[in-house]
Each structure stands twice: as structure tokens, then as C-alpha cells.
Amino acid sequence: MITVENLTKSFPGKQNPVLALRDVSLEVGAGSLYGVVGPGKSGKSTLARVVALQEKPDRGTVRLDGLNTAGLDGRRLREVRRQLAVLDANQPLHAERTAAGNVAAPLEQLGVEGPQRRSRVGRLLDLAGLTQRAAQRPSELTEGQRRRVAIGRALAAGPAVLLADDPTAGIDADEAGAVLTVLDRARAELGVTILLTTQDASVVRRVCDDVAVLDSGRVVEHGSVLDLLASPGSRTAETLLPAIDTPRAQSARYDRFADVVLVGFAAVGALLPEAGSRFGVDLATIGGGLTRVGDTPVARFRVGVNGKQADSALAWIADRGAHVTHPIEGPKSVAA
């Protein structure tokens, strides 16, 4: 578990200091994939560097499994740093070595020999989806494949934590998807805790369990992605849920309309039709849509409901764990 408490970090600026992090606190559960999302210059890389113990904060603490890292130095600091792998775009692959050789390099440095090394490299190339590319050099690989080699290399020494700073920047959607799959597998199959920074909300939707939204160095929102999706008005929900774009005239045909957020297979598949038949109401989706957060289907629909029991049907849907928001009376019922 990584616990970040009240981190503040500034850099000298031309006139005034630049406050890159302002009182940032967050908790990254062991084995989770935690996303830090925010616009350019919001402090994401600075946060990753401070958590990686590459940079000291002005104030605040970073705890790793409860250990306060502030007072560490010398051998102890090196030991703890070894648990923290950094996926760093500035650390190029060895151009003259193969994909397998690049993944093996940290193991060679640690003196891991023969069959043990081969087996570990094979396992990591498999995890990275690069078994077929083991003998190719970086120049023969795509940028996305090179990033996957770099993930294999970062994981070679068996770190507990991987800090992935903007791992999908500048690559196309398919290649980004493959990089995220490798990170997801590293978490699931190796139990690595991953802190990932990104500007791209779709990265959060695909792989993150938890998220912190950074803006100008401050955490403006944090929590589990699924909880935030269900919390009306959250930035995460607004960014990740399908947009609702329903013309007013269409809503006006209904006694009631409401926005309903549904999380999970059972809810998305069954709740609305069941409410319709149970209460004898005509219930239609008139906007919104379906998306996925990790493996979980998530929907935001605008529903229109006609029938005497429209309110009861919406209340029943809410009682079943759906999040029903802004139930505004339709013009038809106001006139009635």
C-alpha cells in the first residue's frame, strides 16, 4: 500500500515558485491499479517522481506499507527504491539488444543466472504479448511494442510497485490498448501495485480501479472509479459516462423522465424492462448509452416513463441500486 500524505512540491519559477503539488493525499491499495488523471502540467509526473523517491517533497510524506520513506538514506533507501520500478520514457531500450535481452538486462545486473533468468524473461515476454518478438531489436518493433518491452524490463527484478508515467502518450488506440493490457496483467498475475498517470480518461475507464483527478497540483476528486461514476456531478462521471443528448421535445412526451446510472451486468441487462412490466408503465430509453469500465458494463440512460405508477417504477429502480438523478417532471404531467 502506498500512502501519500499532504505532499507539497514547488520548483523555482521565473518570478514566483511553481507549485507543482499542493497538499496532495491519496491511498493506493496493494495490488490495485490507481490512475492519476489530469491535464498537462497538473503535477502528475511530479507526483510519480516523488512517490518513486526520485524527488523529495517540500512537505508531506510517502509511506510504503506503512514505512515512512522521509528518513531513509544509504543502503536502506536503495533497498526500498528497488521495490519501486519506474516506467520511464526517457530511459531508452538498448538498441543493440533483442527484446529478450532488454528484459534480461536488469536480471544480469542482479546476477540472476541460467535457467532462472530464462524462465523469468520468458514469463515477462509472455505477459507483454511479445513471445513471438523475443529475438527482434527495438528498431524492428513498433513504438507500442517497445513500450511493452520496457514494461517487461521494469518488472524483471520483481518490484512491488510500478510507476507508469503516461504510458500511452503518443501511440495509437490499438497500441495503447495493448500496453494497458500488459499493465492490467501485471497487476492481476504478478500482484504488482501500479500507479499510472495519464491525460486520457479512456485509460482510466479501461484499467483503473481507483482514480485521483489532479488539477493545478491539487487532488480535486478521488475514489473508486465505479463509486465516482455513480456520484452525480463528479468529474469522473461527467468524463467517463456516455453523454446524454436528448431533444427536449422527446422528453416532453413522457409523464416523467430521469437519468439513470446502472453499474454491473444484472442492472444493465434487466432492471429497466423489469420495472416496466412490474409497474405496468411504458418505460423507454431516450438518450445516453452503454460503456464499459474495466470488465464492468456501465450505462447512463435518460429514461422516459408513461403511466400512473411512473414514480413508483423510478423509486423501485433506485432501490435496486441504480442511481436515479434529476427526476424532473415532464411537461405533460405539469400540464395535467
Ligand SMILES: Nc1ncnc2c1ncn2[C@@H]1O[C@H](COP(=O)(O)OP(=O)(O)OP(=O)(O)O)[C@@H](O)[C@H]1O
Ligand atoms: N524539474 C522541474 N523544474 C521546474 N519546474 C518543473 C519541474 N518539473 C515540473 N515542473 C513544473 O511543475 C508543474 C507540474 O508539472 P508536471 O510535469 O508534474 O505535470 P504533468 O501533469 O505531468 O504534465 P504533462 O501531462 O504535461 O506531462 C508544471 O508547471 C511544470 O512546468
